[in-house]
Amino acid sequence: MLLSAMLSGVLLIQIPLFNQVGYESSAFISGFLGLCSWIETCFLLRNKIAYGPRGKDPVVSFLKCWMSNCVFILLPFGFLLLNLLRVPLCDIKQGLGFWALLPTTSIFFGVSLAWFGSSINVKNPFRAGIVLILLELIWVLWRLAWEPPIQAYEWWIGWFAGSIYDEAISIPTALIWSRVALLALSISMVAFAQFWLDRKRGLFSKWSLVLTITGFLVWGGVLKSNPNIHHDRESVRKQLGGERSSEHFKVYYKSGSLTKQQQDVFLKDAEFRYAQLEEFFKEDPVFWRGRKVEIFLYPDPETQNKLMGARHTMVARPWTHQMHIRWRGEGDSILTHELAHLFTAPFADHWLDLPIRYGVFLDLGLLEGIAAAAEWPISELDLHETAAALRRIDKAPDLNKVLSGAGFWAQPSGKAYRMTGSFMRWLIEQHGIDPLKKMYSGGDYQKVYGQSIGDLISAWEEFIDELELSDEQLVLARARYDRPSIFDKVCPRAMAELRRKREALEGERDWSAALRMLSLERKMAPKNINLRFTEVGLLIKLKEYEQASDFLMNISKDKLSEAQRAALLDYRGNIFWVLGDRESAEQRYDSLLSLGLSDSRRRAVSIKRFSAAEQVRHYLVDQVQGGAAWITLFDLEREDQSLAHYLMGVRLFYEGYYEQAKEYLATPQSIPELEEERFILRLKSSRLSGDWGSWKEAMESPPPLKQRVKALLEEEQKRASWTQAVQDFH
Structure with missing residues (x-):
């Protein structure tokens, strides 16, 4: 056991992610030392080196055995602490929480399992344990394969957290309750071991029986009262609440998250993608399988994480004929990607x-x-x-x-x-x-x-x-691909969790709290320039323009990538504009437009460059929300009707008001980037509102189009043809 603990510590410090006091290292040690403690205790009980449940004072004997095994946790833990001399210190508080929660309870269970096995067969205490371990392994693997969650709460490692692409991790409440349940089961097993041996001796131990039953009931009660520990298909369906069907799909969605119109748009989008993939693969998985594809549609990352254990990982399991996704609107290619996995099943x-x-x-x-x-x-x-x-x-x-x-x-x-x-x-x-x-x-x-x-x-x-x-x-x-993998990042788990919390605060527009959260991120990664840009953005939202300018001045002295230079120019332009120096702002926007930008960002910068209206600044720089945003746009309509109509049309389109959107999007734009987007969104809103006259009118005078917009136009034409063919068929 001593050698095993030392070797595990040496191994951990060699592997990224595992070389920190955190989730990965605690889960590994939990599983490894938990199983080692079971094996070690079984040997001791079989050879009568430890008295076990047959001893004079089995409770003291058990506690000594458990604590003596827990001591070995200190060896790999010590290696990780020494490793802090060469790797950064991340979220030590949460790391200690995982280490306190996982290895100690797994060792407790390992000793309990040995106690239980010894009471049944002292000559071979392994037999009962092996059976239970295999049963639990089969159960966990079956759930991971067939039920919605891609995470699992387990006896030995404690928690399999799911996809590595979901970097943000904190201690979930369900993990705490699952360990409480494991302790209750362990106590029940130890009490049963004592009761069983007393019964063989002709004795009746009332307290052992009571403790056996109580522990078992607590274990079952905790699992039953905490569905987040073991969500299945039916519980996820129940939590989502809504259900719709189409020719090839049965969709489960969160009640109240989609309007009737949005539900219709999603089903049409899914059916269009099905027709595309049917042509691409020359397969029909619904016909082949004999039943509809089931789509579990989650409204937001937190609901998805609660029900299936992932915030940013979409899943399609071909053998289940199911998909678990979020949808950002018509044309979201993630729907195509996950559906493609189901189309590969027939071959x-x-x-x-x-x-x-x-x-x-x-x-x-x-x-x-x-x-x-x-x-x-x-x-x-x-x-x-x-x-x-x-x-x-x-x-x-x-x-x-x-x-x-x-x-x-x-x-x-x-x-x-x-x-x-x-x-x-x-x-x-x-x-x-x-x-x-x-x-x-x-x-x-x-x-x-x-x-x-x-x-x-x-x-x-x-x-x-x-x-x-x-x-x-x-x-x-x-700009897009100059990013390391999770194994090469600084404190990836802790940083991602802090970022998740900060972005939630930004969503609530609590800029001061978000800035405080960001300070914790910067402490972990002081050389991360992107975090400094994030701080500049928050300072601008707090109207701390002088401090933001000083930050930008310091950042400009560093070696910046093209993406960072773009951020520098954008923020400087915004600050100059807010402070009334429009000429300097336009110079920064001109320089920014000469760089490689995504089309969406180029549109936003173009608007800021070619419109000096204060309403535009409020809308794009101050980012006013809700009713204030509409008041700003109505006010802008008096000064620049064309631009106001574009911004109103875009907003109405993405809010699902297609009938109104197409009217505003009929107004031509002088900025080429806006004219491209206006053209495509006018086509989409006309089709989605069923106004084919407006769709054909828009198609008669297309503006010059870039490559991406040409591809969007080609897809729009295919959607229109498919929609009309389906309508004619029905």
Whole structure:
């Protein structure tokens, strides 16, 4: 036990995430030392080195055994404390909470399980424990596979927190109650061991029986009264409350979160995506499976985390025919991506409907790559252009490594998904979908394509490297993908949790509290320039313009990336405008517009550059909300009707008032970036309100369009054709 504890400590300090006093290290030690304590105690009881429940004072004997095993926690914990000499100190308070909550209770359970096994069979106390351990393992794996939650509360490690992409972690209340339940079960097992042995001796131990029953009832009562510990399909459906159906889908949504119109738009969006993927894959999973796809639609990250254990991870399990997603409105490509996973089920040669190699290993690169290829999100950079840009700015990972499971997880999700998506899309464009289906069902690249994976990647790289990219696209790629993976970040768990809390405060417009929360983030990562920009933004919201200007002056002395230079110019322009120096503000906005920006940001900067109206400043810089925002826009209408109509139309469209939106969006705009967006949103609002006359009128005079907007127009035309075909059919 001593050697095991020492080796575990040495191992922990070598692995990122595990080398801190936090969740990962406590979960590992909890599982490892918990099982070690069970094995050690079983040996001691079998060899009668420890008296166990057969001793004169079993309670004292048990406590000594538990505490002697708990002492070994100090060894790996000490290694982690020493490791603070070479790694930053993160949230030690929460880390200590995990360490106090997990290893001690797992060791308590391990000793209890040995006690229980010894009472049943003293010669082989392992037998009962092995049976229970296997049963619990099967139960946990079954729930992870078939029930909505991707997290699990477990006897040994305490808590499997789910996807690594959800970086923010704090101690959930459900974890505390699950450990209380485990302690109650442990006490019940120890009491039963004593009762059983007394019964064999012809004795009746009333208190042992009472404690056995009480502990068991407490264990069951805690689990029953805390559904967050063990949500299942039915409990999640009940919590969401709403239900709608269409030809291919059964949707469960949060009651009150969507209007009737929004529900209709979502169902049409899902059916349109189904038709697209049916054509792409030449498959019909609803017909193949014989039942509709179930979509669990969560209204916000916190509800999603409460019900299925993830804030930012969307999930589709092909073998369950279910999806768990959030939806940001029509055209949200995450719907396509997750639905694509279900379309791969018919040609997956495995009972889990996944690409499994050698019967065991998940081909994660193929799994996510084919879904990303089918998704093909509309952006300033498509997947091929993203891969090309990453190679030219030396940010591209080795695709050979990414296509392996470990290599995929080691990369930031944005890079991994887009690189594999581009490669899989290229394979489909060159060879069709059928060979990739064979690969998905367990095929070999050499046999299926007649080339090795290395040769195929080389050919793809030649194709990618020939693509033409603008300087703006390269700048945009640097801004989007110059991010480390979770394993390379400073205090990723603690930083993400603080950021989550700060963003919640910002949502409540409590800028002072958000600034205080940000100060904690900056203490953990004092060299993080992006956090300093965040502080500038909060200071501007608090109208501390002089302090914000001083911050920007200091930041400008550092070496900045293109994205950070853009933030610097934007904030300086806003401050100059607020302070009345419009000329200096326009100079900053002009410089900003010369950089590589996303289309949405370019539109916002263009408005600020070409409109000096105070109402625009209130709307875009001060970011007035609710009724105040509408008052500001109505006031702007008297000075600049054209711009006011654009801003009103956009706001009405995203609030779901399509009939009113199309009227305001009929007003032409002089700013090219606004004219593009106005054109597309006018088409969408006309279609969604059923006004085909207005849709055709808008189509008669399209403005000059950029690549991304051309792709949006192409999709809009397909949606219109599909909608009319469906209407004619019905």
